[in-house]
Amino acid sequence: MSDVKMLNCPSVPNMPWQDKPSGLKGAPIWRYNENPIINRNPVENVARIFNSAVVPYEGKFVGVFRGEQRDGVSFIYFGRSDDGINWNIDEEKINFVDEDGKPFQPIYAYDPRLVKVEDTYYAIWCQDFYGAAIGIAKTTDFKTFTRIENPFIPFNRNAVLFPRKINGNYVLLSRPSDSGHTPFGDIFLSESPDMVYWGKHRHVMGRCSEWWESLKIGGGAAPIETTEGWLMFYHGVAGTCNGYVYSIGGAILDIDNPSIVKYRCKNFLLTPEEWYEERGFVNNVTFPCATVHDPDTGRIALYYGCADSYVSLAFTKVDEIVDYIKANSLTRNEDTEIGKR
Numbered sequence: 001m002s003d004v005k006m007l008n009c010p011s012v013p014n015m016p017w018q019d020k021p022s023g024l025k026g027a028p029i030w031r032y033n034e035n036p037i038i039n040r041n042p043v044e045n046v047a048r049i050f051n052s053a054v055v056p057y058e059g060k061f062v063g064v065f066r067g068e069q070r071d072g073v074s075f076i077y078f079g080r081s082d083d084g085i086n087w088n089i090d091e092e093k094i095n096f097v098d099e100d101g102k103p104f105q106p107i108y109a110y111d112p113r114l115v116k117v118e119d120t121y122y123a124i125w126c127q128d129f130y131g132a133a134i135g136i137a138k139t140t141d142f143k144t145f146t147r148i149e150n151p152f153i154p155f156n157r158n159a160v161l162f163p164r165k166i167n168g169n170y171v172l173l174s175r176p177s178d179s180g181h182t183p184f185g186d187i188f189l190s191e192s193p194d195m196v197y198w199g200k201h202r203h204v205m206g207r208c209s210e211w212w213e214s215l216k217i218g219g220g221a222a223p224i225e226t227t228e229g230w231l232m233f234y235h236g237v238a239g240t241c242n243g244y245v246y247s248i249g250g251a252i253l254d255i256d257n258p259s260i261v262k263y264r265c266k267n268f269l270l271t272p273e274e275w276y277e278e279r280g281f282v283n284n285v286t287f288p289c290a291t292v293h294d295p296d297t298g299r300i301a302l303y304y305g306c307a308d309s310y311v312s313l314a315f316t317k318v319d320e321i322v323d324y325i326k327a328n329s330l331t332r333n334e335d336t337e338i339g340k341r
C-alpha cells in the first residue's frame, strides 16, 4: 500500500466508520451494513430525502438535505447528528434570506452540497433561474443562511466548491446542462476572486467510452486534498434501454491546476447493486454528494443518494482508493490538457 495522505483538513476522530468486510471484490469501497441511513418519510411533510451533504461541525455533524415534499417538489432542509448516521431533520425547509436580509425561497431546490472554505460554509444546489441553474447560500452558524447571487446563467447543475482557494481564487466545478433530464454533460471548472464574478472557465473531463459513464458525468463530493492531488468522487451515467443508471466514479486532479486530470478510474467505484440503490422512486441511482474524512486515520465516509429515495454511507481509505484509481487509470488528451480552447 502506498503512503497517500490527506492534506489541509481537520481531524474527525468520531466520524462514522466500519472496517472493510472480508471477501470484498472490485474497488476498495464498502457499504455501511445498516444502509440506508435515512429512510422514506423521515419527517412530517417530506416523502423522501436523498442526494444530500454533511460536514463535521463543533464535534458533531450537520447537513443540508434534499427533501422531496408530498407534492413532489424538492427543497433544502437542515439536519443535525451526533454520530453522522442518525439524523434529526427539521420539519420546515430552510428559510433563506437574501443579502438585504429579506426572505428568499427558490421555486425548487435540489442536490445540495455543503463545503467549508476558510470560516464560511457554502450550500450549493440546483434551482430555477428561468431554467435549471446553480444556487448558493452562505452561513457561519447554521441559523442564518444568506443566499448570494447565482454564479452562472442557466442551464447548469452539480456545482461543487473546492474546500480552499487555489492560486488565490475560489474554484467551482459544474456541469452545463439543459433544463430536463439532460442526455449529455461534462465537468467544467470556474474561478472567482470573490464568489460573485466567475471566469477562467476550463474543461475538466468529459463523458467517455467506458459504458458506465458514456452518457454524462457530474461533480459529486467536494474534492479531498491529498499528497497525490485532489481526490474527486463524481457520478457517471449510462443510458440503457431501461433508463439512466447512475454510478460513482473516482479521479485525481492536479493540486495547482485542477482542470488537469492526473488519474481517472476506468471502472466505476460503486454501482447500483443493493435493493435501496436498484429500487426506489427512480431505480438504479447512486449519487455521491459529500464525504466526511479524517487525515489521522485516512478514513473516508462517502454519503450518497440512492434511487432518489434514501441516503446511504460507504467507506474507503485514502491510500487504498487512490492506489485503485491509479492502478486502473485511463486518461485521454481531453482529461490531461488544461481544458482551455
Ligand code: BMA
Binding pocket: 051, 110, 111, 181, 182, 246, 282, 285, 287, 305, 308
Ligand atoms: C438527475 C438529478 C438527480 C437525480 C438523478 C436521477 O438529473 O435530478 O437529483 O438523482 O437525475 O433521477
